[in-house]
Amino acid sequence: MLMPTTVSAITSQSTRVACASCALQTHCFTQRLDTEVLDVIEKSISTRRVARGTYAYRLCEPFNALYFIHQGFFKNVVLNEDGQEFITGFPMPGDVLGLDGCADGYYRSQSIALQDSTLCEISFETLNDLSFNYPPMQQILHRIMSREISRNQKSMLMLGNLPAEERLLAFLQELSQQFAMRGMSTNDFDLPMSRDDIAGYLGLKMETVSRAFTKLHTVGLIHVHRRRVRIDAVSTA
Amino acid sequence: MLMPTTVSAITSQSTRVACASCALQTHCFTQRLDTEVLDVIEKSISTRRVARGTYAYRLCEPFNALYFIHQGFFKNVVLNEDGQEFITGFPMPGDVLGLDGCADGYYRSQSIALQDSTLCEISFETLNDLSFNYPPMQQILHRIMSREISRNQKSMLMLGNLPAEERLLAFLQELSQQFAMRGMSTNDFDLPMSRDDIAGYLGLKMETVSRAFTKLHTVGLIHVHRRRVRIDAVSTA
DNA sequence: CGCGAAGTTGATTACTATCAATCTGAGTGG
DNA sequence: CCACTCAGATTGATAGTAATCAACTTCGCG
Numbered sequence: 191m192l193m194p195t196t197v198s199a200i201t202s203q204s205t206r207v208a209c210a211s212c213a214l215q216t217h218c219f220t221q222r223l224d225t226e227v228l229d230v231i232e233k234s235i236s237t238r239r240v241a242r243g244t245y246a247y248r249l250c251e252p253f254n255a256l257y258f259i260h261q262g263f264f265k266n267v268v269l270n271e272d273g274q275e276f277i278t279g280f281p282m283p284g285d286v287l288g289l290d291g292c293a294d295g296y297y298r299s300q301s302i303a304l305q306d307s308t309l310c311e312i313s314f315e316t317l318n319d320l321s322f323n324y325p326p327m328q329q330i331l332h333r334i335m336s337r338e339i340s341r342n343q344k345s346m347l348m349l350g351n352l353p354a355e356e357r358l359l360a361f362l363q364e365l366s367q368q369f370a371m372r373g374m375s376t377n378d379f380d381l382p383m384s385r386d387d388i389a390g391y392l393g394l395k396m397e398t399v400s401r402a403f404t405k406l407h408t409v410g411l412i413h414v415h416r417r418r419v420r421i422d423a424v425s426t427a
Numbered sequence: 428m429l430m431p432t433t434v435s436a437i438t439s440q441s442t443r444v445a446c447a448s449c450a451l452q453t454h455c456f457t458q459r460l461d462t463e464v465l466d467v468i469e470k471s472i473s474t475r476r477v478a479r480g481t482y483a484y485r486l487c488e489p490f491n492a493l494y495f496i497h498q499g500f501f502k503n504v505v506l507n508e509d510g511q512e513f514i515t516g517f518p519m520p521g522d523v524l525g526l527d528g529c530a531d532g533y534y535r536s537q538s539i540a541l542q543d544s545t546l547c548e549i550s551f552e553t554l555n556d557l558s559f560n561y562p563p564m565q566q567i568l569h570r571i572m573s574r575e576i577s578r579n580q581k582s583m584l585m586l587g588n589l590p591a592e593e594r595l596l597a598f599l600q601e602l603s604q605q606f607a608m609r610g611m612s613t614n615d616f617d618l619p620m621s622r623d624d625i626a627g628y629l630g631l632k633m634e635t636v637s638r639a640f641t642k643l644h645t646v647g648l649i650h651v652h653r654r655r656v657r658i659d660a661v662s663t664a
Numbered sequence: 665c666g667c668g669a670a671g672t673t674g675a676t677t678a679c680t681a682t683c684a685a686t687c688t689g690a691g692t693g694g
Numbered sequence: 695c696c697a698c699t700c701a702g703a704t705t706g707a708t709a710g711t712a713a714t715c716a717a718c719t720t721c722g723c724g
Contacts, residue, residue, distance in 0.1 A: 268580050276584040290580065292573035299580060321558075321565055328558055328565050335572040336529035342579040343505050343527065343536060347513040349586050350630030354680070385703060393587030395681055400704055416689080416703075591712070622671065635712055637672055653671075653721080 227324050234316040238309045246287050246301040246309060253291030255313045259283050262307020263382035268299045277390035280383060283372060289338055304382045349393045357392050358402040366421055381417040464561050471553040475546045483524050483538040483546060490528030492550045496520050499544020500619035505536045514627035517620055520609060526575055541619045586630045594629050595639040596648060603658055618654040
């Protein structure tokens, strides 16, 4: 029987386990987790609510857990010396937060909730135990991290080569694909992030993003009103 | 006794082991590897030469090993649908090649030698065995991958925000730092890559890179002649 | 010496950032 | 219910930066 995924229900054990296993399987759909492993996860996982505008984790905080997103959207931010912020991604349900903290034991970026959200927290210690007792788990973790690496590389490609309008369209199509993987509406959706956030992600300025939206709308590739977007273009990817 | 690291010497076991352990320790300098682990590595590692201009691994090839660079420089390339290439990094001795292949079992990028180079190859199978029998190993791998993630994020920040000249200077300083970590000359060195490669990495065109070099030279921040570079600027990072 | 690849320089065009004004819609309180 | 407010978004004019196209230079090499 499916549990409703309302906020009040997320504290129940079954949903908590469902969240973590679902998250892991989102990334590694070729594998199914043993019930034995699910038991371990069940004992060690904890949920956490993150209000809109607050942090899942902050820069320089000690790293001691990974977070699987249950509900809501986030933005990952890195800061340069001047305090100027640059957005490296918009993780969504099923994604993992905090992978970059693994390297040196503290976070090199921070993650902010774009909506009221809920996370499933698995301590790094638990993950190590899991990997030790259940070898496939380490492969799963490697895959998750590897996927993050190739996703970032793809973003870099987009940033470096495409003009503003194509860059925005590519972004919208990428978003649409991610929605599709999660069974959400793919061609007609609300953007969870502001124009400024999109600009920060695409390496553009807010005004340029706004103009690009208008242009794509005008030529008929998309329909857009504020944060509501409908994609009419056929994906070229 | 130190073995000379000439090309003719790399086939000896001791040097081969030294290469892998050194590479691992470059990434995880807080940890020292057990002699027991070194034995396992010694048995399973193999060396491979890669001539200038040839591939360490190619796009879409099946993933079955990681490569530690022993000698030489490489460029990592991702291609978009149009076949346009974009360079995501310039790995050097001690760095690991092929991390992105882990996700789906085949490479999503390719790596080309900029000089005649030598690699140490460890099969993924061996790595899994190692992780299983020697738990700290998996933490080491996580760190290596995590480091790759945060390095890519840093690159994205640079790409998105800085004007051409600052971008080039930041690139040179990053390169200098990496040389420093390897005990190589930090302020006076030969670039292993062409102007076009730098342009591909920085998201610029070759001509723009060339102009930026000239400008930095003119204002006295660096001295440059062809691929020879001397950095006179004090790093701001 | 001549050739070709890599690099430099110049003139022009195209694009994005910047600065500034305006618009829109959600939330607030009278 | 309506005016008020304010953050987010849009639009316009202009300046600044990088891309493009093209000519030329430098250097290594047979």
